[in-house]
Amino acid sequence: MKILKKLYLARSARKMKYQILLVDDHQILLEGTKAIIDGASDLFEVKDTAHTPERAQELLKNNDYDILITDYEMPNMKGLELIKIAKTVLPEIKTIVLSMHDEPSVIRELLKIGADGFILKKDTHQSIIDALDKVTRGKKFLSEDVSEILIHGIDDDKNKDLTPREVEITKLIAKEYSTKQIADILFISERTVETHRKNILKKTGTNNVVGLVRYAYKNNLV
Amino acid sequence: MKILKKLYLARSARKMKYQILLVDDHQILLEGTKAIIDGASDLFEVKDTAHTPERAQELLKNNDYDILITDYEMPNMKGLELIKIAKTVLPEIKTIVLSMHDEPSVIRELLKIGADGFILKKDTHQSIIDALDKVTRGKKFLSEDVSEILIHGIDDDKNKDLTPREVEITKLIAKEYSTKQIADILFISERTVETHRKNILKKTGTNNVVGLVRYAYKNNLV
DNA sequence: TAATCCATACCCGATGTTGGGTATCTTTTT
DNA sequence: AAAAAGATACCCAACATCGGGTATGGATTA
Known part of the structure; x- marks a missing residue:
């Protein structure tokens, strides 16, 4: 909490943008999302992109990022494992998952391992910006649709x-x-x-x- | 062929942009792709977007477009049917399919019903621009990966x-x-x-x- | 320490699936 | 008119799956 606030203040004091690592195995989505983020806010900046979890892992080890935005469904490694790795290498990093699927069990699993935000690919671009805004303030972000799913999927726990x-x-x-x-x-x-x-x-x-x-x-x- | 050339000349003579209708049930991909196209070329312009096939159908009936770019996998209606409809309403329209899946049978089916381009979501944004360029010249476009799949999937015809x-x-x-x-x-x-x-x-x-x-x-x- | 969970392994019988055929009738294609 | 393709239906035997059990040793948790 403390660390976060410090980070936040430091950034704004220096008028620096939050550095984002964006991971998705679909190149077009990668570039599209980058365009959305870079275009929609001058607080955030996509510093690097990776289209494989392996490449992301490499980047995480050699660079500093404030936020990781990753796809959930990828070959070889799930977004889940990538988040775990990211949290190990950069303990302060904030993580947002971008997913096609809306299975309550998956969402719960992600939140359990410490993901900070969860957005569905069918959400609007505003969701991404909102999520970035929230997680940098140390809060969790779930898009409306996601919350909806969690609420109506409770009995799914059986x-x-x-x-x-x-x-x-x-x-x-x-x-x-x-x-x-x-x-x-x-x-x-x-x-x-x-x-x-x-x-x-x-x-x-x-x-x-x-x-x-x-x-x-x-x-x-x- | 003739019609196309006329269309192409007419557009450039008037310095008008090609009008695109973009369809995808994932809002984020919709907006991302729009950002890519609008940002990367001043020859093309995303005039409208639709996140359901039904909405796309409506737009097609009441507007004029040069190009339709559509997702293949959508609820209720496949990209396939949307293309058929588009070709009926606007016979001169060019169609490009954006898909996650790389099944040879699907690609072949699409080409058979007259799709002009086929791009995978894992291709680069340059593929989209290349595709737009080609189809407006009356040619077919298959991204490298897609061609690859078609070639290596020939025996799949059995x-x-x-x-x-x-x-x-x-x-x-x-x-x-x-x-x-x-x-x-x-x-x-x-x-x-x-x-x-x-x-x-x-x-x-x-x-x-x-x-x-x-x-x-x-x-x-x- | 006791209780619970997990992975292991077996028994039995009923039912379902798979692989090999053959055959008839209708519709479509040549 | 002949040939091909599609939908229908049967036979048989081998094998796999499903639903009901029980049981044991090890690890984990209460």
Whole structure:
């Protein structure tokens, strides 16, 4: 809190812009968002952009940023992990997630690991500016739509979280591996895989693989 | 061809900008892309934007545009249908599709119905400008990545198209209906559904429902 | 320490899926 | 008019999945 205020004051005293690192695997969205930010406010500036999480990681290590804005769905690494890395390298950095998906579970997970803002790609550009404004003041920002989802998605909590092992198996199922193949890959018995499978079906509230694959898609396990 | 050249000359003679209608259900991408186009060239101008296909349809009927740039994946209506509508209302309009997905079948389908350009969201903003440039000269534009995909996806043609009935059944399977339920819904025998099922698996090159559901997701049947 | 959770593994039986066919009738294409 | 494609429907056998259990050892939490 204290650090933040100091940072904020320092910036404004020196009339410096907040330096932003923008990450998205879609080049066009990257450039579009940069155009929005650079054009809409003279308080913020996109210092660098990265279109892979790896490149972002590299930039984070060798530069100083005030804010990280990142896509959530990216190849190899989820926005989630990138945020964790960013918070480690630059503990004071503020993070905003830009996502297509509006699954309550994902949003909750992000907030839990300390993301400061969450915006959907279908929100307006004003949301981005509002979010930047809020997070630099040390507050959390959720776009209207996101709040809406959180409120109406509460009972969704009964969807108990899958255990790590169950997530692993769900992913393999969704990759078209058979029970036998999964057993071979994980060096466990087919019976065990079947047990996991049954538990997963129960937890996800479906009664066949199709439902499971749909669950995997909705929760970005694919 | 003739008409196009006339249009092109007329525009430049009058020093008028090409009028663009931009359609995308993600507000941020809409505004970002608009910023890119308006900022990068004084030959083109985003006259209107729409975040639903319905709104786009309305605009198309009451206004004149030279170019339509549309997302492919949208609720209710696919970019495909919007292009058909646009070409009906304004036969001379040029159409460019902006898509996340890089399925050869989708690209081929779009080119078949007369789309003039195809860009992936992971391409650079220069691709958009290049595309605008080309299509106003009456040429087709495929971004490098897209051409790449088309070339390496040729043998994908063995993925013979599913028949209407097969598509119908695929959708039902992907909606978690069992063979028995599908038989009831379509008033046909379970045996028939099984036959369709087998043919679909063969055509899509998979050997279980999981692969089928993945196919459904990739081809926007879900 | 006791209770809970997680991962492991087995049993059983019912039901569903997959892969191999063949066959008829209608519609569309050549 | 002949050929091809599409939708219908059946047979059979092998295999996988699903739903109901129970059980055990290890780790974590209360």
